[in-house]
Amino acid sequence: MSEALQVVCPRCDAVNRVPATRIADHPVCGACKGALFTGKPVALDEARFRRQLRASSLPLLVDFWASWCGPCRAMAPQFEAAAGILEPGMRLVKVSTEDAPALAQEMAIQSIPTLALFRGGAEVARQAGAMGAAQIVAWARQVAG
Template sequence: MRVICPHCKNVNNVPQKESYKKANCGKCKNSLLETKPIELTDSNFDEVLVNSDIPVIVDFWAPWCGPCKMMGPNFEQSAKKFPLKMLFTKVNTENEQNIGARFGIRSIPTLIVFKNGKEVHRVSGALDEASLSNLASQFI
């Protein structure tokens, strides 16, 4: 399966397994098991979606948004539970207004789950860690 390196954004081919003890990027050699959400921009958004064989969850947020700030740590904690199962990403709608407009983001935070580059689910509003993990589990 193809997965995106969270460090250098290189596309890696990884054998699909139930769990992984070790998986490193072929380019930068950093761990692919790193689960810190990737910041997406106009320049890498489509590339990440198209080249990820695992589901991608995108958090549309803004730095001035109180609920977004509250949900941020929950989003990062949930990401740690799904290494090489789901890619957690973020789009700052303040900086990336084109992406927000393209997906009709009217309120933030909004989460969109993509599978095979296509939107399969959308939810608006801040979620706690358990709700985020349940959401991610539905699409693995």
């Protein structure tokens, strides 16, 4: 039997166990029956971010951004394109520093956009500044190991 991964549903936040060998087989949530992977970043508030961070076996690539930030808006479609390439090997999420200021302060986000990669609940890498989809994918794969 293959190792089971814990995958948090991007819609209802239920924790699902998915065999590692079946992760690319378009798994669905046992609770809401929605797709566990949509190829798009998931917008998270602070509570949902903490749930993903705590419960997911997958690396978590976070785009810390704000609606007033021009480079953040310019990078948004690039980050979305990267999600289509990197899923299901990692979960890509967006956290608004406007909507989660305490989290941004706790994470010491000093400039936006900032990408941070978490694995096993801990931050393993960070990169500030807007990037294109190919750069995001290359950086994420490099730092994820």
